[in-house]
Amino acid sequence: MLISRVLERAGRADEAVEVLRAERASGRRHPVNFPEYYAELLARQGLIEELGALAAEDHRSALDVYAKALEDAGRASEAETVLREGIEAHDHPKDRAALMRLLVRRGRVDEAVETGRPTYEYYDCWNFLHWALELLVDDGRPDRALELLDGLTDAYVEEHPDQVRHLRLWLLGEAGRCAEGISEATALNKREPGEWDTALARLLERDGRLEEALALLRSSTHYLVHHDLPDMLIRHDRPAEALDSIPTIAEARATVERREREAAERRKQADPWSAEGEFTLEPPF
Secondary structure, eight states: OHHHHHHHHTTOHHHHHHHHHHHHHHTOOOOTTHHHHHHHHHHHTTOHHHHHHHHHHOHHHHHHHHHHHHHHTTOHHHHHHHHHHHHHHHOOHHHHHHHHHHHHHTTOHHHHHHHHGGGTTOSSTTOOHHHHHHHHHHTTOHHHHHHHHHTSOHHHHHHSHHHHHHHHHHHHHHTTOHHHHHHHHHHHHHHSTTTTHHHHHHHHHHTTOHHHHHHHHHHOOOTTHHHHHHHHHHHTTOHHHHHHHSOOHHHHHHHHHHHHHHHHHHHHHHOGGGSSSSOSSOOOO
């Protein structure tokens, strides 16, 4: 791969391709990223038909690269067909991601969102829910994004309650429904003190209550405060304050330790039997 890269940069693309072509035919073991690199080299050199043959043999490594090469060559309809056929045959999320990107580039956002739907309740990095919500928000339709979020199954919501609530609060702000979001975030914070500070602060900011938002972040021990506070100050053209708000290493460690103590105390109050060390209540026997 290194030899091929050097040859390509030296303007000897044909030799670069031949090196990898011969290496692939050798049957030797290769680095994990070898198939993807070979596919991308073929795409850069416009060897689309050879790339298509490679994709037919190794769809996980080359199908999305092949589709993008077709699109770049002005053959977007063929690219879409290739990806849809790949999804039908293998249903790998990587192909769904490639098709979603292609549809977005063609202005077909709703179709992109529907393409990702089978992944929205996955429990791993191939879950495209957040991406789909961002697509709808960027398309000026946060209320449609809220509908999508509200359509998740009860089982998924019960497994990921905090994630779903954070997404809902973000979307309420994007939809201009700040008062509703502030009310929900405040209620959540009463049940779980400090856990919803950053979400509440963002809603206050969107509602035009900047100083309240900043005061909340400055007093919070939430683990995202050291990011959110400077970011908020920068958004409002207050760079000097943003710099001053970044904690030292010692301050950051102290905040983490305090947060851990507070979390342990909350767990202890919620379930005295789970506290470390001795029981805090007499056993009922």
